Amino acid sequence: MDPQEGPSSGKRKRSEGKRTLQQIASEFIFMDGAAAHCRIEPASKCHYVQATRDIGNYIRHFRLKHPEAANNAGLFKEGEAPERKPRVIPKSPIAIDGRLVLEAVLKLVAYHNLPLACVEWEGFKLLLDPLAAALAISLSRNGLKTHLKSTSDRIREAIANEMRYKLISVKIDSASRLNRHVLGINVQYALNGKVVIRTIGMIEIKERQTAGFLKAKILEVLGSYDVSIEQFFSITVDNGVTNDNWIFIEHYVQAFKPLYVCTKKLQEKHVSLPDFYLYWLKAISELSNFPSNPFAPQLIKSLTRRLEALKTSRAFQMALYLDPRFNFLNSKFFKVEEKLAIQGYIIDTYERIQKLKPMNGTDDAEQSGTSQHSQFDDFLTEMLGGSLDDSTTSDTTTFIQQVKALDGEPRQGFSHNVWEYWMRRQKTHPELFAVAMVVLAAPSNQVSVERAFSGLALVLSPHRAGLGSEVLEDILLIKLNRDIFEQIMPSYEWKEFTSAS
Numbered sequence: 461m462d463p464q465e466g467p468s469s470g471k472r473k474r475s476e477g478k479r480t481l482q483q484i485a486s487e488f489i490f491m492d493g494a495a496a497h498c499r500i501e502p503a504s505k506c507h508y509v510q511a512t513r514d515i516g517n518y519i520r521h522f523r524l525k526h527p528e529a530a531n532n533a534g535l536f537k538e539g540e541a542p543e544r545k546p547r548v549i550p551k552s553p554i555a556i557d558g559r560l561v562l563e564a565v566l567k568l569v570a571y572h573n574l575p576l577a578c579v580e581w582e583g584f585k586l587l588l589d590p591l592a593a594a595l596a597i598s599l600s601r602n603g604l605k606t607h608l609k610s611t612s613d614r615i616r617e618a619i620a621n622e623m624r625y626k627l628i629s630v631k632i633d634s635a636s637r638l639n640r641h642v643l644g645i646n647v648q649y650a651l652n653g654k655v656v657i658r659t660i661g662m663i664e665i666k667e668r669q670t671a672g673f674l675k676a677k678i679l680e681v682l683g684s685y686d687v688s689i690e691q692f693f694s695i696t697v698d699n700g701v702t703n704d705n706w707i708f709i710e711h712y713v714q715a716f717k718p719l720y721v722c723t724k725k726l727q728e729k730h731v732s733l734p735d736f737y738l739y740w741l742k743a744i745s746e747l748s749n750f751p752s753n754p755f756a757p758q759l760i761k762s763l764t765r766r767l768e769a770l771k772t773s774r775a776f777q778m779a780l781y782l783d784p785r786f787n788f789l790n791s792k793f794f795k796v797e798e799k800l801a802i803q804g805y806i807i808d809t810y811e812r813i814q815k816l817k818p819m820n821g822t823d824d825a826e827q828s829g830t831s832q833h834s835q836f837d838d839f840l841t842e843m844l845g846g847s848l849d850d851s852t853t854s855d856t857t858t859f860i861q862q863v864k865a866l867d868g869e870p871r872q873g874f875s876h877n878v879w880e881y882w883m884r885r886q887k888t889h890p891e892l893f894a895v896a897m898v899v900l901a902a903p904s905n906q907v908s909v910e911r912a913f914s915g916l917a918l919v920l921s922p923h924r925a926g927l928g929s930e931v932l933e934d935i936l937l938i939k940l941n942r943d944i945f946e947q948i949m950p951s952y953e954w955k956e957f958t959s960a961s
Contacts, residue, residue, distance in 0.1 A: 482515045484534055489518055498522075501529045558595045561588070562607060563949045565599060569608070570938035570945075573918045576601045576931070605931055612934035614948045615941050619658050620685040622651055625816040627693040627809070629902040632678060633909040634665070637920045641665045643674070644909045644916075645681055648730070650897035653883055655730045657908045659940035660685055662916065664929040691816065693809070694775045694902045715755045718746035726905055733779035734786065736904035738874055740767055777802045778809065779899045781866065782892075783878050788871035803863050809895050810859065859891045866892075912940050 488500035496513035498506040500522055508521055522530040530536060565588075568574045578584055579599045592599055631646040645661035661681040667673055679689075722743040726736060744763050750756045770776050777794075780786040781802045786793045794802065872881070882896040919935055920927065927935070938945050 479534075481519055481535060485515055485519050485522060488522065488533065489513065489515075498526075500526050500533065556591065556595075558597045559949065559952055561591050561595065561597065561599075562952075565604065566607060566611060566938065566945075569604065570919075570935045571942070573921065573924075575924050576604050576927075579604060605934075608931060608934040608938065611945065611948070611952065612937040614952070615937055615944045616660070616685065618944045618948060619647075619660055619941070620687075622656070622658070623647065623649065623685060623687055623691070625818060626691065627813060627816070627898045628687065628691055629694045629696065630678075630682070630692060631696045631903055631906055631909050633697070633906055633913070635913040635916065637913075637916055638922065638925050640920065640925075642913070642916055643677065644912045645678060646903075646908050646912065647687075648901055648903045648908070650901040653886075655901045657730065657903075658944075659908075659912050659937065662912065662933050662936040662940070664932065666929075690812065693898050696903050696906060714750055715747065715753050715759060718743040719759070727907055729907065730901075731904045732878065732900045733776050733902055733904050734783040734878055734900075737767065737770065737776065737780060738785065740770075742874075774805050775899065775902050778805050778895075779902065781806070782882070782896050782899055784866075784869045784872040784881065785874055785876055785878070787866055787869070789868050791867075791871070799867065803860075806863050806892075806895055807860065809898060810891055813894050813898065862889055862892055912936070915939050 488498070490497040490499045491513070494512055496510040496518070498508040498518070498521065500506070504526070506525065508525070510517065519535060522533075522535050565579060568578060569576060579588060580601060588599055626649050629648045631648065632644070634641060634643045636642070641664065643661065643663045643665050644659070645663075646657055647660055648655065648657050650656075663677065663681060665674075665677070722739045725731065725739045731739070740763060744760055744767075747753075747756045747760050747763070771780075777798070781794065781799070879900055882893055882900065885896075886893045915936060919939065920932065
């Protein structure tokens with residue numbers, strides 16, 4: 461051993477390879493003249509600066525403000541762990557309750573097509589968990605299914621109440637998405653002076669689609685809403701009719717334009733049967749202005765043939781008869797025998813409306829009073845002789861007279877609003893008004909069902925192909941009946957189902 465080497469020289473040599481905390485800290489300090497800037501975490505954009513560098517204070521700063529970076533750099537002694545201070549989130553008062561949270565989540569799933577698993581996403585949980593904890597609610601995928609079912613059941617109940625005692629029009633179509641076949645059923649009727657369209661079924665069909673099976677399925681859906689066959693006014697189906705002659709229109713803009721305008725008009729949310737007929741007539745009228753167009757005669761012939769077929773429909777006949785643009789004084793639109801038949805249809809429809817009305821105590825009392833009055837009249841006739849004057853007109857007779865009097869109405873222009881025309885007669889002609897609301901609310905197209913299938917394409921995406929049939933229908937029922945969803949949510953008893961989920 462070298463006599464100059466003391467006993468501590470070995471320890472000194474062993475520590476020479478290890479850097480001190482001061483040396484490590486110096487690597488993360490940027491000097492700008494005398495000023496010392498923190499650079500241990502450039503991404504944090506730390507603004508800590510010392511006018512004169514104090515390495516001890518810098519080590520303390522690194523440990524307190526950048527604990528993870530300081531630990532990675534070796535600025536903690538062995539056995540020491542970086543201090544992790546819990547993040548203090550300031551409390552902010554907000555007005556929210558469990559129902560509003562649930563409504564928002566249901567809309568995200570039904571309106572905006574998020575998957576049921578969204579409530580379990582990490583980002584969503586950062587938002588929802590504090591709310592759920594504060595409101596003592598739980599949100600899970602299975603719980604969300606429960607709420608979807610409960611909400612869709614309430615929508616079904618609301619629609620059933622709307623349809624009760626009404627004649628309705630039914631629209632049916634089907635579509636396929638990701639090898640899954642769905643049957644769509646819409647109903648259409650007048651409610652509070654407006655035409656409403658409701659989606660009552662988006663049913664996945666797994667069996668072979670025979671006519672008998674589809675009929676049974678449709679009646680099953682309608683039966684779940686307590687709708688009977690007696691309430692059907694019209695049924696519209698997509699029978700795949702094509703207009704072969706129209707393929708030539710692509711080459712002739714002149715012939716195509718009137719038909720294009722007509723088609724766009726027929727794609728509106730609701731087109732009444734008379735308006736449908738009128739748009740079709742207008743297309744024929746404009747085509748007749750092009751006698752030199754080689755395709756116009758054939759197109760006019762096809763359109764006219766289709767109009768003649770439509771005119772044989774009982775619903776179309778009634779709608780046109782109730783429209784003063786077609787049926788008016790000295791109108792040649794209907795033959796005498798056609799008018800008599802249509803008048804019978806209108807009277808029959810009114811009787812169906814009356815049969816669907818509930819019998820309440822007042823009606824029974826009035827009927828009882830009428831019966832007693834008749835019996836008493838018979839008693840007086842037997843005692844006093846003579847006979848009663850039959851000149852008093854009954855309600856039924858008055859209604860028939862009103863139906864026949866439609867022949868004498870003044871003619872109205874093609875832009876006349878027939879719906880408003882009958883709304884103004886609600887009090888003066890209540891019986892005819894009731895029939896007009898049924899007839900004019902009948903659909904002339906499949907637009908609402910087609911749009912429902914567009915909603916299906918958004919909901920049943922490749923990422924959500926595993927949705928069960930019931931959950932899929934519940935989501936679509938909420939998505940496609942938004943106005944009813946908004947009505948029922950304020951009174952939705954969310955606690956009843958949250959505890960169960």
